[in-house]
Amino acid sequence: MAKERIYEVAKELGIDNKVVVDKAKDLGFDVTNHMSSLEDSQVNQLKSSFQNSAPANKKQEKSSKKNNKIKISVSSIRKNEKKSENDNQKHKKNNNRRRNNRNHDHAQRNERNHEQKPAARDLLKQFKQKQRAEESTLNKQAQKAKKEYHEQLKHPRKDNKPTNNPKKNIKESPKAEKTETKVIGPKILKPSPARLKKNQSSIKKEIPKVALSNEAPKENNNRGNGHGRNTGKPGRKGKNQFFNNHNEHSDRQERRRRKNKKRQHEQVPKKQPTQRKERPLPDVLVYEEGMNAQDLGKLLHREPAELVKKLFMLGVMTNQNQSLDKDTIELLAAEYGIEAKQKVHEDISDIDKLYDKRMEASKKSDHQVKRPPVVTIMGHVDHGKTTLLDRLRHTHVSAHEAGGITQKIGAYQVRLDDRLITFLDTPGHAAFSNMRARGAEITDIVVLVVAADDGVMPQTIEAIDHAKSAGVPIIVAINKMDVPGANPQHVTEQLMKYNLIPEDYGGDTIYVNISAKTGENVDDLLQMILLQSDVMELQADPKQMAIGTVIEARLSRGRGPVADLLIQQGTLNVGDPIVVGNTFGRVRTMTNDRGRQVKKATPSMPVEITGLNSVPESADKLVEFEDEKTARSVGESRAQQALQKSRENVQHVTLDNLFDTMKKENMKEVDIVLKADVQGSVEALQQSLEKINVEGVRVNIIHSGVGAINESDVTLAGASNAFIIGFNVRPTATAKSQAETDGVDIRLYSIIYKAIDDVTAAMKGMLEPTYEEKVTGNLTVRETWKVSKVGTIAGAFVDSGYVTRDSGIRVIRDGVVVYDGKVASLKRFQDDVKQVKQGFDCGLTIENYNDIKIDDQLEAYEMQEVKPQ
Numbered sequence: 001m002a003k004e005r006i007y008e009v010a011k012e013l014g015i016d017n018k019v020v021v022d023k024a025k026d027l028g029f030d031v032t033n034h035m036s037s038l039e040d041s042q043v044n045q046l047k048s049s050f051q052n053s054a055p056a057n058k059k060q061e062k063s064s065k066k067n068n069k070i071k072i073s074v075s076s077i078r079k080n081e082k083k084s085e086n087d088n089q090k091h092k093k094n095n096n097r098r099r100n101n102r103n104h105d106h107a108q109r110n111e112r113n114h115e116q117k118p119a120a121r122d123l124l125k126q127f128k129q130k131q132r133a134e135e136s137t138l139n140k141q142a143q144k145a146k147k148e149y150h151e152q153l154k155h156p157r158k159d160n161k162p163t164n165n166p167k168k169n170i171k172e173s174p175k176a177e178k179t180e181t182k183v184i185g186p187k188i189l190k191p192s193p194a195r196l197k198k199n200q201s202s203i204k205k206e207i208p209k210v211a212l213s214n215e216a217p218k219e220n221n222n223r224g225n226g227h228g229r230n231t232g233k234p235g236r237k238g239k240n241q242f243f244n245n246h247n248e249h250s251d252r253q254e255r256r257r258r259k260n261k262k263r264q265h266e267q268v269p270k271k272q273p274t275q276r277k278e279r280p281l282p283d284v285l286v287y288e289e290g291m292n293a294q295d296l297g298k299l300l301h302r303e304p305a306e307l308v309k310k311l312f313m314l315g316v317m318t319n320q321n322q323s324l325d326k327d328t329i330e331l332l333a334a335e336y337g338i339e340a341k342q343k344v345h346e347d348i349s350d351i352d353k354l355y356d357k358r359m360e361a362s363k364k365s366d367h368q369v370k371r372p373p374v375v376t377i378m379g380h381v382d383h384g385k386t387t388l389l390d391r392l393r394h395t396h397v398s399a400h401e402a403g404g405i406t407q408k409i410g411a412y413q414v415r416l417d418d419r420l421i422t423f424l425d426t427p428g429h430a431a432f433s434n435m436r437a438r439g440a441e442i443t444d445i446v447v448l449v450v451a452a453d454d455g456v457m458p459q460t461i462e463a464i465d466h467a468k469s470a471g472v473p474i475i476v477a478i479n480k481m482d483v484p485g486a487n488p489q490h491v492t493e494q495l496m497k498y499n500l501i502p503e504d505y506g507g508d509t510i511y512v513n514i515s516a517k518t519g520e521n522v523d524d525l526l527q528m529i530l531l532q533s534d535v536m537e538l539q540a541d542p543k544q545m546a547i548g549t550v551i552e553a554r555l556s557r558g559r560g561p562v563a564d565l566l567i568q569q570g571t572l573n574v575g576d577p578i579v580v581g582n583t584f585g586r587v588r589t590m591t592n593d594r595g596r597q598v599k600k601a602t603p604s605m606p607v608e609i610t611g612l613n614s615v616p617e618s619a620d621k622l623v624e625f626e627d628e629k630t631a632r633s634v635g636e637s638r639a640q641q642a643l644q645k646s647r648e649n650v651q652h653v654t655l656d657n658l659f660d661t662m663k664k665e666n667m668k669e670v671d672i673v674l675k676a677d678v679q680g681s682v683e684a685l686q687q688s689l690e691k692i693n694v695e696g697v698r699v700n701i702i703h704s705g706v707g708a709i710n711e712s713d714v715t716l717a718g719a720s721n722a723f724i725i726g727f728n729v730r731p732t733a734t735a736k737s738q739a740e741t742d743g744v745d746i747r748l749y750s751i752i753y754k755a756i757d758d759v760t761a762a763m764k765g766m767l768e769p770t771y772e773e774k775v776t777g778n779l780t781v782r783e784t785w786k787v788s789k790v791g792t793i794a795g796a797f798v799d800s801g802y803v804t805r806d807s808g809i810r811v812i813r814d815g816v817v818v819y820d821g822k823v824a825s826l827k828r829f830q831d832d833v834k835q836v837k838q839g840f841d842c843g844l845t846i847e848n849y850n851d852i853k854i855d856d857q858l859e860a861y862e863m864q865e866v867k868p869q
């Protein structure tokens with residue numbers, strides 16, 4: 001019998017070759033593969049062994065059916081899987097074959113079962129592989145869909161409106177038709193979280209758990225509840241556990257992210273400076289010219305850098321600190337679209353206005369009290385003004401104020417029946433008429449002194465005019481009643497011509513016949529003054545800020561500028577910041593007319609004050625300020641304005657050849673800068689010089705003042721080609737050198753008429769000085785010795801030039817000439833010498849002068865003959 005091969009047996013039994021080979025090996029046959037041949041006996045044994053295992057085959061068939069069921073369910077899920085389709089087809093074929101061979105024998109059925117067994121395993125294996133691949137695909141798709149969803153939330157597109165119908169969404173997506181898993185994509189694209197939840201639940205029904213575990217974090221992310229890992233079922237292991245772990249990690253990151261975000265939110269309010277940017281622009285920009293970007297930034301609520309940038313864009317190169325002009329500021333405002341308005345400034349430097357304002361305010365005040373009248377005595381020369389003032393000073397001041405010595409401070413107060421009267425101590429010389437006129441401004445009552453033996457004279461009339469123009473009532477004091485030829489009736493008749501009608505004649509002018517010399521009726525005069533003041537109801541408010549007027553001012557050695565003031569309203573206290581004329585300061589000391597230090601000055605009280613930064617002028621206004629800073633700025637601004645004004649007003653005049661210049665330039669005025677030691681000298685000289693009139697050309701004093709000739713005077717004179725006249729003063733060292741450089745002529749005098757004569761002669765072209773003073777040297781006193789019978793010896797150092805035994809010598813203290821005389825003796829050590837030159841010490845005495853002090857400047861000079869020009 002021919003041998004049968006294993007594959008033939010397997011075919012016969014309908015069992016897989018491998019199964020048969022394995023069985024043959026089990027039975028101990030020498031076989032290696034399906035081509036191995038078997039003996040007949042072996043074939044029979046093999047066949048019978050398969051027949052014995054039939055129940056097992058039935059079991060296998062059952063499991064095969066079970067597998068088929070699985071295959072069917074899997075195939076229903078994976079419709080797009082070709083391999084699965086092939087398997088199904090194969091399976092169907094087997095089924096068909098089974099159906100067609102109903103009469104097939106048992107062995108055939110077994111063979112079929114054996115064939116189904118490996119096919120099911122393969123399918124399961126493939127299914128698992130597929131499942132893994134799908135998981136990864138699902139993950140990717142889920143991530144992608146999540147991303148798209150968030151993007152869509154951020155940037156919703158009109159053309160990508162998701163429909164509410166999931167099926168429609170599936171149709172819209174070509175890929176959606178292929179796999180159920182891809183349905184997730186479009187579903188996730190739905191913007192509504194509720195829709196997402198709905199979709200998720202629908203997926204839950206169809207999709208394996210893999211998809212569900214992947215959905216959980218997405219849902220959690222959308223809801224932001226932070227409990228994603230709890231959404232999975234408890235005890236879930238394996239792949240789901242992996243996703244849960246992954247979700248846990250994501251959650252942790254999410255929580256951390258939220259925490260950081262929260263912290264950032266908490267930190268945001270701390271960044272306050274950014275709020276400034278958010279403040280709205282003002283409706284109107286109220287600006288001042290000269291403001292810079294920083295100032296404007298504050299007004300506009302914008303950063304200065306922003307303004308600088310804006311201006312740069314407008315073509316204006318600037319920085320934050322640079323002052324901007326009006327046009328630029330308005331341009332900037334227009335750029336911001338707002339209106340610009342320039343701030344209107346009240347000029348506080350106009351103290352005259354402030355003075356008037358306070359004067360008016362006092363009239364309406366509720367704190368008004370009676371104040372002493374301020375009286376000025378006027379009259380013609382030698383009619384007895386000074387005698388009357390002296391009498392009042394000595395009889396009504398010293399007598400009543402124990403120990404009081406009247407100080408000459410331009411005014412003083414007398415007392416009668418516990419009432420005070422303030423007298424302005426104005427001299428009656430014609431040169432001071434200007435001051436008299438000013439005096440009338442602060443004067444309440446004028447006492448017109450007319451000598452009963454002389455009658456009305458020119459200055460009497462002038463005094464009447466001044467008083468009348470000032471609206472000040474006049475009390476007539478007919479003086480010298482003690483003189484035998486006194487004729488008061490004649491004087492009364494004369495005065496009636498000037499509308500001074502006595503009460504006896506139906507008028508209202510008070511007449512008092514007095515004798516200043518004897519004191520007759522002087523008290524009556526005071527009574528009449530008080531009566532007149534009562535009629536006038538003179539009142540003041542001592543509680544308001546002080547105002548006053550300068551009566552007299554000077555420069556004092558050691559005390560600096562000193563001003564005699566009359567307080568008119570308010571109360572001036574020591575320490576008060578003040579502006580006086582073009583000067584400012586703080587009241588350092590205050591002295592009354594009896595030389596006593598006082599702490600406050602009430603209305604109508606004359607006081608001498610120190611503490612000003614420079615010497616003011618007579619009739620300058622005093623105004624008290626709230627603070628020193630304002631007083632300083634006002635004072636400085638006024639000084640600047642005054643200088644500017646004087647420069648603007650000056651006319652170009654040359655001095656060196658005054659007569660020729662006058663002719664050549666057809667000059668009408670000769671400009672002079674005038675400096676003197678005291679205000680009285682300034683005014684006297686000014687009056688005299690201004691009276692000079694040579695062929696229609698007159699003198700114009702462009703500036704006058706008290707104290708040494710300084711650089712400012714030289715600058716002013718240089719700019720206007722004026723010359724400088726110094727009366728009892730000297731130029732400072734720098735002013736002197738500047739005058740030499742600028743060619744400014746400084747003329748120094750100690751006699752008024754000499755100065756007037758020189759100027760007159762120069763204007764007439766007749767200035768032919770025969771002698772001219774030449775300063776030969778300057779010395780500084782370094783030591784002094786007082787020797788009996790000799791006097792004071794000055795140990796001096798020659799700073800420049802030389803000094804001789806015959807030199808004239810001037811003692812200059814603080815720029816003011818305090819003595820002018822001759823050198824009495826000149827020594828080097830113990831020896832008399834003729835001359836001491838620059839750089840050497842010497843000892844000298846001055847004729848008839850012993851008040852030499854350390855630091856005094858000595859000016860040695862000689863009179864040299866000068867040839868006519």
Ligand SMILES: Nc1nc2c(ncn2[C@@H]2O[C@H](COP(=O)(O)OP(=O)(O)OP(=O)(O)O)[C@@H](O)[C@H]2O)c(=O)[nH]1
Pocket residue numbers: 379380381382383384385386387388427428429479480481482483514515516517518
């Ligand atoms: N007999 C007499 N002489 C008087 C009287 N008053 C003044 N005198 C004299 O008149 C002269 C001038 O007096 P002053 O007081 O200097 O006159 P004044 O008006 O001040 O003169 P000026 O200062 O130059 O303006 C002096 O010699 C006085 O002594 C008076 O009542 N009787």
